[in-house]
């Protein structure tokens with residue numbers, strides 16, 4: 001078929017190392033409903049891309065959201081990066097969805113890829129639309145009317161089954177029937193609101209090995225390698241907490257062996273990936289091995305109480321310039337209530353280590369709007385930031401608290417955006433004179449994320465209404481107001497049921 005690679009895709013592919021070029025076979029496209037820059041930070045996406053292409057008779061390309069998707073007067077079409085094909089030309093279209101706000105991007109990509117966004121408007125000639133990714137740990141019900149199938153949990157476990165089915169028949173209904181019978185696949189038209197349990201990867205799947213690196217990715221030219229999966233801890237707000245995503249640690253030898261693969265040998269920097277990398281016992285040995293190979297290192301966020309002189313020294317030797325830690329809650333009282341297990345002295349010690357090793361700055365992640373938060377908690381955060389700034393340059397990134405299903409705080413209230421905004425302004429003004437850089441996520445978009453994280457099928461359809469009405473905040477408000485007026489009992493029942501589904505079957509869960 002005639003293809004036209006859009007200019008943005010041509011530039012991205014030209015500079016990428018690790019592209020898998022399509023061969024003959026059943027044609028799949030793996031989509032990331034965000035920009036290439038963000039997609040490059042997803043190690044899971046890289047793994048799935050490689051696994052799909054490893055199957056004989058299958059060829060998988062990729063597609064991403066164009067940078068100017070929501071700003072250009074005439075947005076660019078969505079085409080595959082490798083060969084410039086519209087999504088509608090593929091046999092199967094797969095999406096990896098990181099979180100709720102990627103849902104409107106998925107609908108947008110389908111439409112701009114020449115496929116109707118709503119499954120009811122698609123027929124036998126349209127590709128099968130499959131979703132998976134980290135969102136499946138939270139709430140998938142709003143995907144109901146957009147996708148044909150959802151792979152629940154860690155999708156590498158399901159790839160063999162999925163490809164067996166795709167290669168066994170081209171009949172769409174038959175494919176849906178076969179997948180609906182397999183563990184971990186949710187087929188909304190056959191299962192309704194009954195979402196199956198998530199799949200858990202173990203053994204040979206860990207550590208996950210990267211596939212590409214690029215100067216245009218968020219971690220520029222960094223080859224990603226998994227150091228740990230899941231988390232051993234129980235922070236009450238977090239979807240990665242131990243009961244939902246138990247810690248799975250690879251043996252050090254397997255991580256070191258991966259470093260000998262061409263992707264890592266040729267990369268200037270290696271990023272160790274995992275929600276709890278600093279809880280992985282041999283982390284310092286792995287860092288030392290990377291530094292001894294003359295490579296830079298990257299780790300996204302560290303626990304302040306796991307840091308010591310040797311740890312930060314290795315990070316500094318690996319070119320690390322900003323030490324990033326998470327307080328999450330604003331005060332000691334709230335950190336305790338959230339089971340965060342960190343005290344102010346841990347952050348002070350981290351700041352001192354950053355200074356001692358000549359790092360440029362400390363970055364602190366904070367969540368505001370947790371249940372029971374008071375002005376006193378905010379005052380304590382401001383005092384802590386001042387104490388840290390007295391030691392080392394400081395940047396804080398504030399996110400509004402969004403209650404997620406399958407966490408102990410699933411039913412907690414969401415603080416209204418106006419009240420969140422007042423708190424943010426208060427922190428920003430208080431720290432202005434101290435030259436603390438304060439960044440924050442929009443409370444309005446956090447509210448949309450909240451609605452999507454708690455809603456059901458009708459909430460998904462509200463996404464479509466909001467997009468049709470321009471996708472601005474006013475359009476979202478109108479779409480959700482219509483939902484509230486309808487008082488959809490079925491929607492509420494589904495969301496309540498979803499709170500109980502898909503909990504990971506692990507021992508010691510609480």
Ligand code: SF4
Nearest residue numbers: 231233235238241275
């Ligand atoms: S916030 Fe971090 S430490 Fe706490 S459960 Fe989540 S991943 Fe683990």
